[in-house]
Amino acid sequence: MRNLGRNLLLFAASALFLAYVLAPVAWLVSSSVQQESEITSRPPQWIPRQPTLENFEAIFAAEAKQVTYETRRQGDPATGGFIPSTARDLVPAMWNSLIVAVAVVVLNLVVGVPAAYAMAKIRFIGRSGSIYFMLSTRVIPDIALVVPFFLFIHKLGLLDHLGSLIITYLAITVPFTVFILVSYFESLPDELDKAARVDGCSRLQTLLRVYVPLATPSLVAVVLFTFLTSWNEFLLALMFTQTQASQTMPIVVAAFTSDFTISFSFINAAGVIAVIPPVVLAVVFERYIVSGLTAGAVKG
Amino acid sequence: MARITLDSVGKRYPNGFVALEDLSLAIADKEFLVLLGPSGCGKSTTLNLIAGLEDVTAGSLYFDDVLMNVVPVHRRDVAMVFQSYALYPHKSVYENIAFGLRMRGHPRAEIEERVKHAARRLEIEPLLERRPHQLSGGQRQRVALGRALVRQPAVFLMDEPLSNLDAALRIAMRAEIKQLHHTMRTTFVYVTHDQAEALTLAERIVVMREGVIQQIGSPEEIYDRPRNTFVASFLGNPPINYLEGALAGDGAGMRFERGALRLALPPALAQPLRGQAGRPVRLGLRAEDVDERGAPRAGETLQGRVFSVLPVGSDQYLGLESEGTQLFFRVGRDVRHREGDNLALSVNTNRVQVFDSSSGASLLWR
Numbered sequence: 078m079r080n081l082g083r084n085l086l087l088f089a090a091s092a093l094f095l096a097y098v099l100a101p102v103a104w105l106v107s108s109s110v111q112q113e114s115e116i117t118s119r120p121p122q123w124i125p126r127q128p129t130l131e132n133f134e135a136i137f138a139a140e141a142k143q144v145t146y147e148t149r150r151q152g153d154p155a156t157g158g159f160i161p162s163t164a165r166d167l168v169p170a171m172w173n174s175l176i177v178a179v180a181v182v183v184l185n186l187v188v189g190v191p192a193a194y195a196m197a198k199i200r201f202i203g204r205s206g207s208i209y210f211m212l213s214t215r216v217i218p219d220i221a222l223v224v225p226f227f228l229f230i231h232k233l234g235l236l237d238h239l240g241s242l243i244i245t246y247l248a249i250t251v252p253f254t255v256f257i258l259v260s261y262f263e264s265l266p267d268e269l270d271k272a273a274r275v276d277g278c279s280r281l282q283t284l285l286r287v288y289v290p291l292a293t294p295s296l297v298a299v300v301l302f303t304f305l306t307s308w309n310e311f312l313l314a315l316m317f318t319q320t321q322a323s324q325t326m327p328i329v330v331a332a333f334t335s336d337f338t339i340s341f342s343f344i345n346a347a348g349v350i351a352v353i354p355p356v357v358l359a360v361v362f363e364r365y366i367v368s369g370l371t372a373g374a375v376k377g
Numbered sequence: 378m379a380r381i382t383l384d385s386v387g388k389r390y391p392n393g394f395v396a397l398e399d400l401s402l403a404i405a406d407k408e409f410l411v412l413l414g415p416s417g418c419g420k421s422t423t424l425n426l427i428a429g430l431e432d433v434t435a436g437s438l439y440f441d442d443v444l445m446n447v448v449p450v451h452r453r454d455v456a457m458v459f460q461s462y463a464l465y466p467h468k469s470v471y472e473n474i475a476f477g478l479r480m481r482g483h484p485r486a487e488i489e490e491r492v493k494h495a496a497r498r499l500e501i502e503p504l505l506e507r508r509p510h511q512l513s514g515g516q517r518q519r520v521a522l523g524r525a526l527v528r529q530p531a532v533f534l535m536d537e538p539l540s541n542l543d544a545a546l547r548i549a550m551r552a553e554i555k556q557l558h559h560t561m562r563t564t565f566v567y568v569t570h571d572q573a574e575a576l577t578l579a580e581r582i583v584v585m586r587e588g589v590i591q592q593i594g595s596p597e598e599i600y601d602r603p604r605n606t607f608v609a610s611f612l613g614n615p616p617i618n619y620l621e622g623a624l625a626g627d628g629a630g631m632r633f634e635r636g637a638l639r640l641a642l643p644p645a646l647a648q649p650l651r652g653q654a655g656r657p658v659r660l661g662l663r664a665e666d667v668d669e670r671g672a673p674r675a676g677e678t679l680q681g682r683v684f685s686v687l688p689v690g691s692d693q694y695l696g697l698e699s700e701g702t703q704l705f706f707r708v709g710r711d712v713r714h715r716e717g718d719n720l721a722l723s724v725n726t727n728r729v730q731v732f733d734s735s736s737g738a739s740l741l742w743r
Contacts (some may be wrong), residue, residue: 202391268463271430276524277451277480290467 109345116341132346139164161336169321170329177239181246181307182300185254193258194284198270211252223316230317241317246307254299261295297365305355326351379440379531379564380406387435388422396422397588409558409565411579419588420568424534429453456525460537462517464509471505474523495527515546535567551577572612584608606737609661609730615694618704620660624653633660636700641676643727649741661730664707667722677726683718
């Protein structure tokens with residue numbers, strides 16, 4: 078009986094937690110296929126009465142449209158007849174986000190994997206100091222770094238350029254990448270490193286032929302973490318980008334809320350599109366995620 | 378084929394810790410040399426220096442007459458077996474064994490030939506497609522040996538390769554490693570903290586302590602003529618017994634005295650001790666060098682009271698309290714004693730050791 082009570086309690090708690098986490102997402106998805114009138118109706122409709130994809134059509138059609146205050150009424154019924162004046166930026170922003178995120182992921186691996194291997198397996202002077210130094214840079218909140226970053230990017234002539242985002246996102250993500258990988262590489266026995274070198278591997282070959290294949294779970298964790306960080310980043314992108322040339326999804330979507338008129342259905346459809354890449358990544362790598370995030374505990 | 382020479386080799390870590398100090402050692406070609414000592418004595422460090430896995434920070438290391446100090450590990454013709462086996466978890470047994478040859482660019486056909494041959498030799502042929510996690514400890518050990526021997530290296534290094542095996546398997550593998558050395562005819566350097574392993578395998582043993590060599594010699598020399606109490610204590614099971622006392626005697630003969638105990642030293646042992654009557658010494662008495670059947674004779678008798686009886690199957694360990702010291706002896710299984718019995722044992726005085734009381738250095742062998 079006590080067990081049953083305990084299980085019921087756990088079940089209720091889990092259900093509550095799930096509802097707390099999933100309800101906003103469910104509302105986002107549901108409202109993205111509702112008409113504007115349905116979204117704003119009271120009580121709200123969790124299950125759309127007449128699901129429609131017109132919001133998504135409007136997003137992909139928006140690129141061709143020049144919207145001004147006078148022409149904002151484009152007659153799309155789904156969006157209540159209004160689309161935001163910056164709607165045409167949305168599709169280019171998706172590409173920008175994707176390019177930045179992929180570049181940040183790739184560069185993180187290129188820089189982070191060798192750095193983490195060196196810190197985990199090579200005894201050099203200043204080894205532990207360099208780990209602490211890298212991590213300590215992450216104690217500073219991003220907002221405090223905005224001004225120095227801005228001056229730096231300005232001097233490089235990279236304002237409103239994707240390069241500005243790639244550089245600053247690397248500064249944010251590389252320390253975490255190295256930290257995750259160092260703890261994983263440290264959990265792999267030193268003797269593996271020695272065995273590979275006795276077998277004729279150089280340091281780089283040891284890394285590529287022995288450690289990288291064994292580190293898949295933590296590499297997946299790194300890929301997810303860095304992708305999501307740069308995909309979601311808002312503050313720095315807001316500072317460094319101004320036009321279609323470099324604006325990312327979060328900036329463009331956020332701008333929809335401060336237009337002449339607000340179309341909730343349009344915003345929510347854009348939100349759904351923004352959520353798709355991270356969800357795809359999570360599904361693809363699902364079986365590695367838990368083991369990767371608990372890397373330190375993995376036995377070698 | 379390689380002769381290995383360590384000339385005043387030192388190893389100091391960046392944090393200031395000195396693992397080895399001024400170590401000189403000549404390892405003959407095709408020799409089976411065992412580095413023996415407690416953990417932290419520098420034996421594994423020595424092995425890593427020979428392999429090139431760590432840098433020599435003082436002195437010189439030669440293979441034959443070639444200076445190896447800065448030659449990277451993959452350019453040295455060495456193979457190594459590790460305590461944890463260190464098999465690559467993501468590779469099959471075949472790939473594990475072949476990896477070293479592959480990295481050195483041997484042709485595919487030759488690699489296959491050599492891997493198959495090594496696998497046959499170690500009786501692991503049916504396992505070639507498996508992954509390490511599907512193997513037992515003994516099988517992993519064989520794969521690790523295979524990975525090393527397939528390379529036919531000039532120097533074969535082993536770092537406590539049997540420590541993770543259970544007792545029965547360990548004995549069988551000892552025989553196999555000895556056999557391997559006979560057929561490979563190459564230089565073996567073997568690190569262990571297990572004295573039994575050292576005594577069974579080695580042609581020469583190097584006993585180390587805190588980065589300093591204590592004694593180099595054949596297993597018999599090390600066991601019968603320990604240079605100091607550290608070496609004497611490290612070998613033997615149960616460990617050697619010590620009795621503090623003093624030398625006594627005149628020109629004719631020397632005695633060891635402690636309280637009522639009088640042990641006459643035979644002439645061969647008395648010779649180097651001549652003229653040192655009165656000197657405080659520590660007498661070393663190995664557990665097996667007593668006999669309780671022969672009639673006790675004067676000058677060879679140790680009296681005491683039994684305080685513990687520990688049967689270990691083949692024989693038994695007898696705890697004897699004598700002259701205020703607790704001693705352990707190994708006696709036959711058929712002897713029946715109970716705690717509290719008074720006992721007189723006859724001591725094989727030809728085999729006792731005499732050490733300086735304060736320094737622990739042997740007064741018999743130097």
